[in-house]
Amino acid sequence: MKRILLLLTFMLSFVQLRADEGMWLLTMIKRLNGVDMQKEGLKLTAEEIYSVNHSSLKDAIVQFAGGCTAEMVSKEGLLFTNHHCGYGAIAALSTPANDHLTNGFWAMKKSEELPAAGVNVRFMVRMDDVSKRINAKLNNNMSADERKAIIDAEYKAIQAENSENGKYTVVVRDFFNGNEFYYFVYQDFKDVRLVGTPPNSLGKFGGDTDNWEWPRHTVDFSVFRVYADANGNPAEYSPSNVPMTPKHSLPISLKGYKPGDFAMIVGFPGRTNRYLTSYGISQMVNKDYPAWVESSKLAMDVMKKYMDKDQATKLDYASQYASVANYWKNRQGTIDAVEKNNTIAEKKALEDKFMTWALLPENVETYGGVLEDLKANYAQISNRNVERNYSSQLQRNAKYITISYQLGSLLKTYADQDEAGKAAMKPKVIAAIDKVYDGINTKLEGEMLNSMVNLYQQRVAKDVASPTLMAADAKNLSTLAFSSVFATKESAMNFVNNPDRLKIDADPMLKLADGYVNDQKLGAEKFAKVDEAFAKNNRMFLDGLRKSQPQTDFYPDANSTMRLTYGHVATLPERSDRKYFGISEKDNYYTDVTGMVAKYKKGDEEFDLPQRFLDLVKKKDFGRYKDKKGFMPVNFLSDNDITGGNSGSPVMDGNGNLIGLAFDGNSEALSGDIIFDKKWQKTINVDIRMVLWTIEKYGNAGHLISELTLVK
Known part of the structure; x- marks a missing residue:
């Protein structure tokens, strides 16, 4: 009896994971936390988020250039990602005489879009759990070589079974330190072209000084387009290729948000070590x-x-x-x-x-x-x-x-x-x-x-x-x-x-x-x-840890596979040394253009601003993109659980509408890859209204806005 009481005390001593902690595989949503998400403000069903047979949210999310995330935003293959995700491609397309990185770039018609050599986007077609299949052939008494040989053989077989003779790329990954296995079927598109980018002074405003810090005032986005052959299939670059038509593209919300509003991010987080000893x-x-x-x-x-x-x-x-x-x-x-x-x-x-x-x-x-x-x-x-x-x-x-x-x-x-x-x-x-x-x-x-x-x-x-x-x-x-x-x-x-x-x-x-x-x-x-x-x-250790906590829903560490994290628009706890640049502490969930101007230092590599931007702000020429309270938003905070690889991920409201692009975390929680800090861990996002304002007003590229589905 004493031993039973000891075990019961031990089990109860563990704190249940917060609902907004975790980077969840999309197939886990319905089984583990779909009901919780509905309570928090999600209006979509699990099938609308992930479906094999029908168009769903996952069809609008792509892995961009192997290390970031992007989202399809039009039926003509247009995508948004971060400026720092497109940085390498933008730099490669720049010369001292044609410096798109410094000056920005906007294609006024499709024929002006620039092929981004070496950049590809990866769509996830489907995924499945093959843990039982593989684990049935393994045991803990095997040597590493024996174990590896069996796993490699199964990986090879699974890839052959699902690639459809090379049409798809099939990747099998282990999870929970080798205790579970899933495979992922992808379709890769290689003809990706730069459509638009703000100048470096906007896209990287604040430079290394502001990196990982809040408040941020960074217009961190770039615009690309995915092309396919005449039949809609992936193809190498060719002038005859046409914009591809995604199965789903994200509607864009102009409504704005407030603290506590539901926020969901889907992307390709790189790597975490939450179960590190x-x-x-x-x-x-x-x-x-x-x-x-x-x-x-x-x-x-x-x-x-x-x-x-x-x-x-x-x-x-x-x-x-x-x-x-x-x-x-x-x-x-x-x-x-x-x-x-x-x-x-x-x-x-x-x-x-x-x-x-x-x-x-x-x-x-x-x-x-x-x-x-x-x-x-x-x-x-x-x-x-x-x-x-x-x-x-x-x-x-x-x-x-x-x-x-x-x-x-x-x-x-x-x-x-x-x-x-x-x-x-x-x-x-x-x-x-x-x-x-x-x-x-x-x-x-x-x-x-x-x-x-x-x-x-x-x-x-x-x-x-x-x-x-x-x-x-x-x-x-x-x-x-x-x-x-x-x-x-x-x-x-x-x-x-x-x-x-x-x-x-x-x-x-x-x-x-x-x-x-x-x-x-x-x-x-x-x-x-x-x-x-x-x-x-x-x-x-991880096998035992999971068995010792049967009441806890464990999520797998990130490993560059598609994940969903949900939470809310949020504020950061007060910090005495934090300057808010005109925003009250209780409203520190967002920043606006007045904060950018307050940080402006002419000629400074990190804090300079283009004169055109300053002129537009001075005129308050914000059009339909200003918040209903009257300010022009730049960045905002949410308490989503993300890491590297999530850069460029869509931040969505409960209806699956795009409200921002995730681009950073905050310095107080840089241990987030190891442990989730429920008080401090936040995601810093660029407001989608700032993205659209920069395209239309600053870049004079309003023709791109006409491709989008805007929710007012």
Whole structure:
């Protein structure tokens, strides 16, 4: 009886998850929280949100460029996403003479829309749960290799069963650390064209200073169009392609909102670690993220030095710099938030309760030692994880290493061909060279190589470091790079025209790149057994955690699959150091254009504003887009649960009408990927009325508004 009472007390001690916490798979909505959502203000049925046989909300939501979300807003293939999601494409389409990133761009007719090379959008056709099918063939006594072989075979079979001979892309993902499995059927469209973008001074207003901070005043949107062939099917870019017709496009509401109004977001959140243990969080904030922060800040400093000197370099590196800067601030903010919010202590308290359950006689054999084993795993991989963080930033930013590795084997193969073989390969080789050297500043890259390798040598423990990098002369690596076949596009092309296998084999940069990659492979093999145990222990811990809380509806961590999160338009708790720029604290759920003007600093890279924008605001020429209270809204807050990858996601009211685009979170809750903070966690959104006003009034592109379905 005592044991039963202990277990009952333990079960009741867990707090039920808040209704607005969680990034839910769309097939879970009806089973888990459809009724809750109806009570909160949802007017749609589960079938209207997700349906296989009929048009539904999911058909208007796409994954954009692999790392963001966008929404279809017209029957002519028009889509909205964030400015920072389209940033790379906009920068790539810009030149110093035709600088769309700085000046903005609006296509006044479809023939003026610009093909965004490399950008694709992904529609989800359907998904299904295959957990029973796969788990029936698995058991906990299998080795990692045995388990992987079975899972890979099932993945391959499921993909073949659902791809319809290549018509669809089929992706199978594991959930809950490998305890469940779902497959997703996608259709990918590759002809995507830039239709419109505000200038950088609006789309990125506030820059790095305001990033992750509230109040925000950022007009963070861009407009693209999806094209298809004459039959509506995906196709590579062709002038003969036509705007595709989505199964569903979102109506747009001009009604406005108030605190407490229902808000729903559907998108493709990247990755969360909500079930990470206290040991994992400690490793992350004390070792892994500090390494990320230090190495990314160094890379930013090198880029900024050369970007400030030359507009072409600024455009070429704009997207890379923005991405590195975003994660740099995010990682540092996560460290600060975990410390401030006492996150590790909260996790330890939950783990103590788990252990109470795990040590019961019926559970102890399977789950009793899992947490202690995980603690030991982290001790084993701690230095290796730090190396991974320095290494990941080196690979991301020191392009001479990636260029040498990517081209090296190709040029070796080319050099080995007879004359006929060389002639056949040459177009492919030239295309590869054109691609990797596009937008490269060699002086920047030489300094980046020296700096990143030098930092790696100083910070990484020798027992886990790459011997190749540790032996390199970091101060003079740029000299090696500049003497290499891979120094410039011209030197690489010179090799193509005068191929010499002995020369490529002896190339110093190729030796460095090949040695480094080989070191990484050997390091992975060294830790294979530890990683195998680590994966199993994580899987077992989450399996036990779910069983210990049968009254709780668990949601899976984000993994770039479509999710729904719901909540409300919300305010942030008062903070003494927060300036609201004319908005009262009780109304701090929104910002308006007067706040933008209050922040305006002429000539400042982050807070400058176009004169046309200032003139329109001065005239109060807001038309039908101003709020019924008279202000022109810019951004607003909701308490939805999102993460990276949700950028560009539609924020919708209870009827599925678009009211905004999600683009950021707030600094107080940057630990949100680890734990949901019900008090502080908010989503920052650009008001859809600001989007439409910018298109029509600022951009003089009212013809685009005529494509939309507006709900007044």
